[in-house]
Amino acid sequence: MNILAGLNPAQKEAVEAIKGPVLILAGPGSGKTRVITQRVAYLVKECGVSPRHIMAVTFTNKAAREMTERLNKLVSTAVKQLTMGTFHAICARILRQDGEALGIDPHFVIYDDDDQISLIKKCLQELNLDPKQNSPSAIQNKISFAKSQVIDPQEYLTRARSYFEEVVGRVYERYQQMIKENTALDFDDLLMQTVQLLKNHPKIRTQYQERYLHLLVDEFQDTNMVQYELIKLIGGKHRNICVVGDPDQSIYSWRSADLRNILGFEKDFPEAKVILLEQNYRSTKTILAIATNIIEGNKERKPKDLWTENEAGEKATIVETYNEQEEAQFVVSEVDKLVRARHFQLGDCAVMYRTNAQSRALEEAFIRYGLPYKLVAGTRFYERKEVKDIIAYLRYIQNPNDGVSLHRIINVPGRGIGQRTLSELNSLAKSLNTNESETLQMMAAGKIEKMPFNSRIAQSLASFTTMINELREKSKEVSLTELFDMVTENSGYKDFLTNDKEGEERWENILELRTVAKEYGELPPPTGLAAFLEGVTLVADVDSLDGSTDAVTLITLHQAKGLEYPAVFIVGMEEGVLPHLRSFDDPAQMEEERRLCYVGVTRAKQKVYLIRAFRRNLMGGNLVNEPSRFLKDIPKELIVTAGTIANEESIANAISSWNKTAVFEPTTEIPEFKAGDRVKHARFGEGMVVSYQTIKNDAEAVVAFNGIGVKKLLLSFAKLEKI
DNA sequence: CGAAAGGCTCTTTTT
DNA sequence: GAGCCTTTCG
Numbered sequence: 001m002n003i004l005a006g007l008n009p010a011q012k013e014a015v016e017a018i019k020g021p022v023l024i025l026a027g028p029g030s031g032k033t034r035v036i037t038q039r040v041a042y043l044v045k046e047c048g049v050s051p052r053h054i055m056a057v058t059f060t061n062k063a064a065r066e067m068t069e070r071l072n073k074l075v076s077t078a079v080k081q082l083t084m085g086t087f088h089a090i091c092a093r094i095l096r097q098d099g100e101a102l103g104i105d106p107h108f109v110i111y112d113d114d115d116q117i118s119l120i121k122k123c124l125q126e127l128n129l130d131p132k133q134n135s136p137s138a139i140q141n142k143i144s145f146a147k148s149q150v151i152d153p154q155e156y157l158t159r160a161r162s163y164f165e166e167v168v169g170r171v172y173e174r175y176q177q178m179i180k181e182n183t184a185l186d187f188d189d190l191l192m193q194t195v196q197l198l199k200n201h202p203k204i205r206t207q208y209q210e211r212y213l214h215l216l217v218d219e220f221q222d223t224n225m226v227q228y229e230l231i232k233l234i235g236g237k238h239r240n241i242c243v244v245g246d247p248d249q250s251i252y253s254w255r256s257a258d259l260r261n262i263l264g265f266e267k268d269f270p271e272a273k274v275i276l277l278e279q280n281y282r283s284t285k286t287i288l289a290i291a292t293n294i295i296e297g298n299k300e301r302k303p304k305d306l307w308t309e310n311e312a313g314e315k316a317t318i319v320e321t322y323n324e325q326e327e328a329q330f331v332v333s334e335v336d337k338l339v340r341a342r343h344f345q346l347g348d349c350a351v352m353y354r355t356n357a358q359s360r361a362l363e364e365a366f367i368r369y370g371l372p373y374k375l376v377a378g379t380r381f382y383e384r385k386e387v388k389d390i391i392a393y394l395r396y397i398q399n400p401n402d403g404v405s406l407h408r409i410i411n412v413p414g415r416g417i418g419q420r421t422l423s424e425l426n427s428l429a430k431s432l433n434t435n436e437s438e439t440l441q442m443m444a445a446g447k448i449e450k451m452p453f454n455s456r457i458a459q460s461l462a463s464f465t466t467m468i469n470e471l472r473e474k475s476k477e478v479s480l481t482e483l484f485d486m487v488t489e490n491s492g493y494k495d496f497l498t499n500d501k502e503g504e505e506r507w508e509n510i511l512e513l514r515t516v517a518k519e520y521g522e523l524p525p526p527t528g529l530a531a532f533l534e535g536v537t538l539v540a541d542v543d544s545l546d547g548s549t550d551a552v553t554l555i556t557l558h559q560a561k562g563l564e565y566p567a568v569f570i571v572g573m574e575e576g577v578l579p580h581l582r583s584f585d586d587p588a589q590m591e592e593e594r595r596l597c598y599v600g601v602t603r604a605k606q607k608v609y610l611i612r613a614f615r616r617n618l619m620g621g622n623l624v625n626e627p628s629r630f631l632k633d634i635p636k637e638l639i640v641t642a643g644t645i646a647n648e649e650s651i652a653n654a655i656s657s658w659n660k661t662a663v664f665e666p667t668t669e670i671p672e673f674k675a676g677d678r679v680k681h682a683r684f685g686e687g688m689v690v691s692y693q694t695i696k697n698d699a700e701a702v703v704a705f706n707g708i709g710v711k712k713l714l715l716s717f718a719k720l721e722k723i
Numbered sequence: 724c725g726a727a728a729g730g731c732t733c734t735t736t737t738t
Numbered sequence: 739g740a741g742c743c744t745t746t747c748g
Contacts (some may be wrong), residue, residue: 417724
């Protein structure tokens with residue numbers, strides 16, 4: 001197969017320009033992913049470059065995986081030898097390999113935001129600073145930003161311009177010590193320390209420079225300073241660096257991503273070839289025109305000429321509904337229409353929103369009407385308490401120095417070890433000049449003469465230590481799944497959840513985590529645990545998005561970057577939501593909101609809906625928001641409107657007329673049930689009817705499904721069978 | 724020590 | 739509305 005076949009001239013140029021630096025500015029839908037993949041294939045197949053010498057950085061693990069799959073089809077040579085992944089994943093690998101030069105223990109654990117906050121709180125406590133005056137999350141932000149600029153605590157302190165920054169500097173200093181004491185690294189450390197490693201150790205730097213002769217960076221507009229620094233360190237010598245990005249899709253400035261990297265690239269690599277990919281293969285002319293009109297509202301940008309040979313397609317539908325419930329209902333009914341009356345499948349549709357909180361109303365509607373959906377991140381799976389608890393057990397088993405995890409689990413489930421005991425333990429550890437974990441060991445071994453604890457607490461601490469030691473021993477022998485089961489069992493966590501009615505759902509989350517652990521079951525004992533822990537910390541929620549099940553996708557606009565769907569619904573097109581309230585007083589942020597909207601619209605291939613609610617519940621309050629300013633930028637001839645509800649007085653009317661015109665026409669007769677009936681549902685399986693009531697010409701049943709929980713279903717929609 | 728209740732704050736987006 | 743913290747009581 002000819003690798004260059006089917007590429008347009010610009011794409012071809014982008015694939016073939018393998019010598020020297022290249023900047024590819026790729027509009028949405030311009031075949032960017034294809035170009036990157038073909039480029040790697042071209043390097044390997046046509047130019048005889050060993051995959052060993054290629055590093056490809058992607059934005060998510062999912063993108064990396066997909067690229068591997070595509071490459072496997074294009075080239076037969078060991079794709080495994082490619083270095084591919086997110087910056088964080090690649091850096092973690094480098095630091096485990098060579099971090100010892102910086103005094104980094106190769107068995108470090110990775111701390112996420114949550115762990116960072118715990119650690120910062122601990123620092124504040126030690127430094128006698130009030131967490132109310134010095135918000136831990138604000139400090140975390142500052143530290144994170146500093147690290148993204150490769151500023152260490154000493155430098156930060158000399159630069160401090162305000163009292164708060166001085167506080168941050170002091171916390172930062174202690175924080176880094178504690179990170180080290182815990183044999184941990186946080187997300188930002190992964191990047192910063194790698195840069196420091198390569199900067200200060202010429203031998204190691206040369207080694208990496210000589211290995212990676214070709215560098216490829218996707219989503220370059222969303223890289224930050226450390227990341228760019230890293231690219232320059234590794235690729236600065238041979239200069240075969242290819243970066244791909246679209247300034248109009250830069251939406252991560254809050255994560256310190258810096259658009260200036262794109263400008264910087266042209267300055268740092270003046271010989272760079274700049275290639276524009278402007279032909280769009282994804283969307284209809286209408287969608288592209290809408291997107292262009294929206295993005296042209298930004299002042300700080302270079303104009304671009306996007307064009308497409310695709311057909312004009314349908315107009316966009318702009319909808320006003322009364323509130324977010326009705327908004328969700330509209331989405332459901334419209335999806336249903338698309339699926340029934342046209343050639344769309346559920347999986348062709350995606351609903352996008354600005355904030356995660358917006359998913360709730362949508363989810364409720366999808367459940368109510370029994371329409372299958374997949375939620376990319378509600379409360380994110382790996383951030384759930386129970387999931388983090390079990391991970392903390394495993395982390396502590398792997399790394400006895402991980403004090404953050406120890407604190408998390410020592411009294412969960414309750415073992416009578418409270419705040420006082422912990423601070424006693426802490427001072428005891430200090431007086432012994434060791435950490436808490438070691439102190440526990442000494443206590444269990446009876447090596448401590450003056451015990452500050454009463455016998456009941458001493459017993460409790462000792463049995464905790466024994467349990468951990470046992471698990472730690474086992475972790476070297478048994479498979480990860482076995483270890484997992486022992487952890488949930490021996491820790492009492494299983495009983496803790498399963499004895500509690502409310503714990504059932506949480507227990508199921510743990511079982512879900514177990515299936516993730518299973519994937520690492522093949523690996524020999526200690527490696528399986530390590531690989532699992534690393535995988536689990538560096539995942540993104542989109543990573544788990546699978547395309548195989550036919551269901552509507554609910555996703556944030558940020559997560560939607562890089563994806564495409566035939567039909568896209570953007571909800572919450574209101575001032576304060578999109579654009580978000582927080583951007584009102586900052587023009588730069590407002591431009592980012594606009595880009596976010598642009599990203600959303602350009603995900604659509606055929607049909608786009610822009611929906612807003614007249615009223616919306618936000619943070620407890622009920623607000624009336626103006627339509628989003630972005631809607632005003634769309635030419636009238638490109639849109640049709642629907643469902644306009646002018647004012648509150650007309651609501652009652654509107655809602656009743658809505659019900660009449662809605663598509664939820666009973667397809668069959670409404671079945672009758674009574675409480676206690678056993679029923680079956682295509683998606684939720686078997687269950688029992690809890691309650692049943694008729695509503696107008698429909699009926700609503702509340703059903704408790706086995707192993708799933710209680711769901712409210714509208715019977716004209718959800719097919720429920722009596723069994 | 725832990726459970727329950729009440730009060731407080733902060734609410735964007737995520738590797 | 740949720741999560742976090744503090745207070746209070748058993």
